[in-house]
Amino acid sequence: MSTPTAVPASTDTVLVMEGITKTFSGVRALKGVSIDLRAGEVHALLGQNGAGKSTLIKVLSGAHAPDSGSITMEGKTVSFGSPADALRAGIGTVYQDPLVYPELSVTENIFMGRELRDRFGNIDMRAQVKRVRELLRDLETDPNIATLPVGTLSVAVRQLVLIAKVLSWEPKVLIFDEPTAILTQREADILFGIIRKLRTRGVGIIYISHRMEEIFALADRVTVLKDGESKGTWPIQGPEALSYDRLIELMAGQVLQEGIETQGPLSDKPLLSVRHLSHAKTYQDISFDIRPGEIVGLFGLVGAGRSEVARAIFGEEPAQSGEIQLDGEVLRLRSPQQAVRKGIAYLPEDRKEQGIFGNLSITYNATITIAKRLAKLGFITNPRQEEQVTQQYVKDLAIKTPDTQTKIANLSGGNQQKVVLAKWLAAKPRLLILDEPTAGIDIAAKQEIHNLIARLASEGVAILVISSELPEILKLSDRIITMREGRQTGEFQRGASPEAVLSAAMQGKASIEQPGEQKPEQAAKETNTTPISRLMQHAAAYNRELILIAILIIGSLIFQLFFPTFLTWNNIASILSNVAVVSIIAIGMTMVIVTGGIDVSIGSVVAICMLISAKVMVAGGDNIFIALLVSLGVGLLAGALNGTIVAFGRIHPIIVTLGTMNIIRALHIDLLGPKWLTPPPVARTLALGNVFGIPIPWLLVIVLGVVVGLFLSRRPLGRAIYAIGGNPEAARLAGIRTRWVTIFVYAAIGMLIGLAALIQLGQSGTVQPNTANGLELQIIAATVIGGTNILGGRGSILGSLLGALLVAAIHNALITLGTISLLEGLVIGALIIVAVGIDMLQKRKAIKA
Structure with missing residues (x-):
């Protein structure tokens, strides 16, 4: 790497952090740290893993609140309650691992949480794309990537996207946290050119890196942290500058031998x-x-x-x-x-994803490869032996940890790597x-x-x-x-x-490569963004819907050859009527799964909504509107309860909704009593009525599908739903109120369940103890088959409705064949496995790419 021509930094101080202290569980991560930053300066922050660099940056970026100390921006004292507050104040951060929403476009990633809106309050996508293309051109990057999903781009270009995102806030302070750790030398040179350009514009830059050659090439001053304390600040050049060896000694607390003997x-x-x-x-x-x-x-x-x-x-x-x-x-x-x-032993490239069991102890991680060898009789674990082996490796490899039962995720990166090495060394x-x-x-x-x-x-x-x-x-x-x-x-x-x-x-x-020889746009071009490739990437998002339509058409035509009554109007109407309840709830389930959640309490909530609304009609006469309000209210209450526990209790949604499923089902059976409940004829109004000759259930599915589809694509809250499922940490750092969005989607599915319950009541004409039992499995099947990623971040209302229609058509066809009890579960189960399998294969392919 060549040394760039230094650009003198301004003497104007843009940022001062003074006396910053932060404690976690009794451990002081920062002990009165002070640092200042000048406009147009690159200020390097050095220190070992665990020195406090990340904590200091999280305090500055609003992710952590300091226990004491002050932050001053341009002479004014500031405090940040969230990363969004820091961004609004002019402080942006580019993290080591690009925090992106892979299923969303570059434009949506850049404007997530602060979308430009038109006069109706909808997202003004045209204005956003125009602004993003301007930002990309300014970074000398291909502007045509503005509409591509970020997941289709290389890691280097994703990093450029995050820089564009931060620059869109017009920051006065920009933090780079290990930005080159995942880049090649050529990609790093692109980044260095951008940093130099930002410096000439007067942006103050805090730069964190373990690569000393980068520090000496880029920085104007350097501050060294060790064990949560500042060891001082020095210029990189001039008579007061410290040598490479002295900086290393300050960071390590000892003189390190650079060479090794083999x-x-x-x-x-x-x-x-x-x-x-x-x-x-x-x-x-x-x-x-x-x-x-x-x-x-x-x-x-x-x-x-x-x-x-x-x-x-x-x-x-x-x-x-x-x-x-x-x-x-x-x-x-x-x-x-x-x-x-x-x-043969293999220490993988991605330590966090492939090397460690983050939530398990150091002992577990260090002895997993020899657990069977240490076990008594070959199958009974031997904790004493495992502990002895782990203690020996902690000593031999100088692993810094409070004890061997500490979760490995709580260790620094270097100590995690030592534990992974211990795991393989134990296997000899x-x-x-x-x-x-x-x-x-x-x-x-x-x-x-x-x-x-x-x-x-x-x-x-x-x-x-x-x-x-x-x-x-x-x-x-x-x-x-x-x-x-x-x-x-x-x-x-x-x-x-x-x-x-x-x-x-x-x-x-x-x-x-010399500065200026490698343009950022060259890296962008390496992502294959020709017009044809962009068209293919856009079309990929709609593949599942097109496949489902093709299956429905071809399958129906083939079945029609053997059973001429299958495509008659009466049979089609029967399929559409039967699919209404599943379709309405699938709309809500799409939102829930897109956030990375799931709701298995659907059947129980449908049953309790049907029961209470039926009791209201029996007790209060023939008022369908009151019954509808009651059913919506009960569904809303159940959904909001699920969402609140998931969001604030931080319990996995399948556990939460499995628990509420059993509680609500027990309550339903108790309230119903020994006799089935039959509502008055007015209950059939919503299920069997029509408007201008269009059955009400069909009309509701169409209206809800269009409204929710537009909401998800055009409203900021709708895009936030995708953001949480795509990358919850990135969503939080973007200022999205992730907990409240989570509560919203569960409350929304609750209200849709309440609506669907009243239609189900009119269609069935009775409430039984096992009413809607297993309905949640049909909903999940329709949603997943429709292309909603079970892991979150991707899904469409159209796809879920087509999935529901396919499930209903299969059900109807198997009734015609007279083999429904045997084949329906097999066929639907196979479709679910294929759908999820396709998602997993696509994810693996993306990771390899």
Whole structure:
């Protein structure tokens, strides 16, 4: 990386944090920290994991309230109750992991929580897209991505989207928290160019990074934190500047040895031999050896195929051709379990998602690979042995933790990584694969892990290290293998020049890009945003609806050939009448599932609404409107209760609604008594009446479908529903009142249940103990088959209505066949599995992409 020409910072102070203190559960994370920021300055914040950097930034960005201390912006004391308050005050934050809503467009991501509105209060999407394109052009990024789902973009471009989002607030202070941790060097250079441009505009920038070369290249001043305290602030250049070694010493509290000693291979005979390993479109003809005690580095840009090769060796994603030998034995691994049995261990790239069990203890995480070996009689866990093993690794690896029963999620990144290493070291591997072993951890922890890797090699373990950091690869490796676009491009011995290794990884391109040579728009173009690709990406959102329509049409026509009465008007009318109740509730269930929730209390709530409204009609005469208000009120009360417990109790919705399902069903049976209840004939008005010849249930489905569909797409609250399901933490940081939105969707489905209950009462003509029993399964089936992602973030009212219609048509067809009891469950169950399976496959494909 080249050193940029420094732009003198203004002497005007834009921000002062003074005496900031913050305590969590008796532990003081910040102890009177003070820092100031000038306009047009890049102020670096350094410190080990756990030093207090993230806590300080969360206080500044409104995510945490300080216990004491003050924040001053342009001479005025301010306090923030939420991230939205900080944004409004002119403080924006770009986090290490892009907090986005993958199913929503770039424009919706940027304006989430503060949408531009037209004169009717609806979202003015045209104005938003225009503004977003202006922001993207300003960042020299392809403006055509404004209407694409963020989930279709590369990580680098997502980072640019978040920068555009923050810039749309016109901030005076911009915080970058480990922005390059997930970027390649080329993508990082794009980001650095943007930071320099912002600095020239007078924006004050706080920059957090563990990569010291970035600090010296970008920053004007640096503040060092250690154990929640400020060690001081110094200029990067000039007579008062501190040396690299002195900064490291301040952060670590000790002098760190930069180099490591390795003795090289302990044998000439390879332990691992890979020959001509290939996988279509991922990697081709990969061959190399690793000997006992040897550290081999696998280096290349992101997308070179390095991790895919590692996963093939570990049996997670087997190669399509080629051969893997371990100590002379040809391996045909089809699962990680087989690899572990052969003595292969794999530390994955994504520690949080693939490496740790966040809510479980350090002991559990450290001994999971040997739990069976430690167990008494092979199947009874042995807590004492597990504790002894864990204590030994805590000591040997210098894992900092209050005790071994602490949740691993509460440890710093470096200590989490040590526990993951302990997990595999306990299994006594012969081959250890390390994919980005020091990503996101501080310099001191990185040095400790480097020393551990060298120690393991000296004990005879063969080690394959994958890293995007060239200095790390050069420091650790006895040999280096470079890859580019799935192919080997070079092999180097220890001592090779950085330029030669990087050149091989980039196939002749310049090893260091100069500022201005790489444009952000080039990264955007790499996301394949041609007109045809954009059209395909937009069309993908409607695939499920088109598939359902095709299934309905083709299936009905085929069935009509064998049963001519199937497509008669009377039979179609019967299907539509029967589907009304399911369709109305499915509209509400779509909103609930889109937020990431679920409601299994539907059948019980329908039953209690039917019972109470029937009792009202029996007691008070033939007033259908009073009965409707009562049914709506009961449904609203039940839904709001569910939503409140989910939102404020933070209990999983399936547990909450399973509990209320049983409580309400018991209450229904008790109130009903031993006899069934038959309402007066007026109860049939809503179910069997019509307006201008259109049956009322059909009319209600159409009106509600259109109104709720427009609400979800055009109103800010509707888009907030998608935001919560797509990324609840991003929604919270955007200032969305996530708890109240959650209560709203459950209250909404409650009211729709109340409406549907009165239609059901008119259609059935009676209230029984098992009324609407199992109805929730039909609703969930219709919604999921209709394309609503069971994990949240995606779904449409049209899709859910088509799903309900398909379920009703299948029900009707099976009645005609006379096999409903046997086949309906099989067919609907299969459709649900296929629908969810498609979602999972799409998610996996997106992750790999």
